[in-house]
Amino acid sequence: MPSDPPRRPERGHADDAEVDAGVTDEGVYVVDTRRSRSRRPAPPPDRPTPDERSPHKASGGDPDDEVYVVDTRRKQSQPRRPAAAAPAPGERHTSPAVDGPPRTRIRKGRVVLLTVVLVVVAWLAFMVWVPVNAWNSVARVDNIPAGARPADTSGHNYLLVGSDSRAGLTKAQRKEYATGNAEGQRTDTIMLVHVSESGGKPVMVSIPRDSYVPIPGYGSNKINASFSLGGPKLLTRTVEQVTGIHVDGYLEIGLGGFAAVVDSLGGVDICVPRNMTDKKAGIDLKKGCQTLDGKDALGYVRSRYEDPLGDIGRAARQRQFLGALMKQAATPATVLVPWRYKGFADAVAGGLAVGEGTSLMDAVRILRAMRSVSNDEGLSLSVPIESMAYPTSNAGVAVKWDTDRAKALFRALKNDEPLTAPPPGTTVKD
Template identity: 55%
Template sequence: MPERPTRGDDARPIPQRGRPEVARPDIDDDAVYTVDTRGRRRTPPPRASRPARTDQRPVREQRPARERRPEAAAGRDPRRDGAAAHPDARRPSGPRGARPLTTDAPDRPRRRRRWWLVLPVLLVAWLAFLVFSPFHAWSTVSRVEDAPAGDRPAETPGNTYLLVGSDSRDDLTPAQRKELGTGSAEGRRTDSIMLVHTPSGGGKSVIISIPRDSFVPIPDHGSNKINAAYSIGGPQLLVRTLEQVTGLRIDGYLEIGFGGFASVVNSLGGVDICVPFDMDDPKAHINLKKGCQLLDGKNALGFVRARYSDPRGDIGRADRQRQFLAAIMKGAATPATVLNPFRYWSFTHTAAEAVGVGEDTSMKDAANILLAMRGAGNDSTLSLTVPIQDTAYQTSAGLAVKWDTERAKALFTMLREDQPLEAPPAGTDGKPTGG
């Protein structure tokens, strides 16, 4: 820059190019003065880019409507990128309904905690339903008079129950009788008679089939087929007859009829049965092929009733009846029944409506019977037939079944003394021991 020229005492200052001339007040020559340069316009330095504030909403760049974003072309989601850049953002700017720029990660632990709180409540409610349903069903069962008159055997350890399948048609309509093929016979008889013994200590439960043609003494009515005791005096006389010939005290009674068999099976959607041989029995209204299959109520009832198509007659039918009862309980305990509230409710209430129980038979007694029936399918319950000597014994009542007296007494003594049984005693396989 050129130096300013020296001025004389009376010389005035030479104005500089580009600077405005400032009027100097009348002061001494040696006085110091200043020049005001605030009128000059200076070019501001370029502003440095400031970092984005995270406490503000991100501003969306306005783009033409049809312009494709480079992020989308590269396979990235700009909304997720924006959420990562602004983790505190809760709602994006832009048109209504735009996707939030935040992820759901902070809410997931909270949702998991909610589920952990809800699951125990649902589990408790479900368990309560499983308990409530049978209790409510039990309140609807019908009672029958089963307590016999006269002297009875003394109470013994363990419990012995009588399970009867009745062929009564009183509760069936004409249409149901035709569909099930039960005929129109009047009165009541037993199609199956079983003693169920549950020990008080160790050992397995025992189910003993009593052939309905067993020839036994009936109190006050001479000797006859045991089926006649039920026809003459109902449950009371049948209980008294069995207590007399076995020496066992009957602690509970449960009876189910023809209609009950079919209804219970249908409430489960059928039962899986392994048919041991081809069964074409017009009197039982069935034509079944050998092999495992799903039977509905009609065919299941025919399966447990058929006797003329079985070469073992009444003895073979008793075996199939025990097989059927085990299949019923297996179907009742499957997840398809327990986890389906409608089926579970239907089964418990249909079963309760189908049975009649003794006056003093408790729900615990019924549960013992059902558990013993279930065990017949997995070998935790012994499935037996009373020892038999002859299946064609000639009597005043016609051909009947004669027990093997000695072996039958030994079996009932073991049960009366509550001796544990781990294997079937000799002669309890249903095969005759003599001519």
């Protein structure tokens, strides 16, 4: 008769008799550590004591005789993970759960940061390259007068000239812009732009083209004649002599160039003060705020026969429009659109002529001054006038300055006195 199988210890405890290590039905290992006290070796130094191991004691027996129960059952909510593949020879072992995601996030973050930096650097380089490249293509003219000149003082003073030369205009453009076919060169616009270094506001001073002044070597005549007789050089010398101010730079733009600049911006917003119809200027504008294209903008700044203030009213409109032009050029719609930004710079360069000693920084100062005027952060003035119908023996009816007030204005600019309000007699109401 076969013998009964060995009795398996009940789960959770052991008999007093010694039992071998075994496995219960539910994966619980029972390890009997009971040994004779005389044969029990001292525990190694790094082995935890029974108290530290927190054993589960089997019932019965000597308290020093302990049976450890090790539960190897795995929780159902934590499925067994497959063993990771051994790394190839020479390959560093990494743990995907710990090393992978953070390293991936860091790598992606660096790529994004590098991309942003490169885009910003490229954009800044483009913003700098466009005006520099355009400036290198600008025509140069000799405007430096010969002989003695006024002393160069604090502040920066620039001569801004609008030429009515038809050079470069096609027959169709002359008809469209209503410029006629007059030959030679004259000035529709003469402005003195002052940029202070003493904290004063930028100042734009219109000099009426019919101003009756002495022209070196030609006697007294309308100041416009100096440009016709001797070009930029004689005009600069005349302005320096009559104002006592040293001219630091010279900018000139023609009719076609002006219209092209306006069109490159998609037009310029301007508030027309009244209904304006002038066949000689080619305009028929209604009162109110509107966007003027190149053709209408050119007529708006050139018209004078329908203006009750004549040349003085025209000079005021020119300052108004130049300020609005620069305000439009500085909008995000222009600066942040690459092709419009470059188109504007190229249009300006194509219609501009600058003096030999005029730098790109000088041009930037002029443009900033014009923008300040449009934002009411600068002063828009005219030379004080005594008579708008001054009879002359050689030039017909001309404009005569108020000598005392004009000298006071130019002295303040020469000495770079910080002007914060228009001096008396220098503003014109339309």
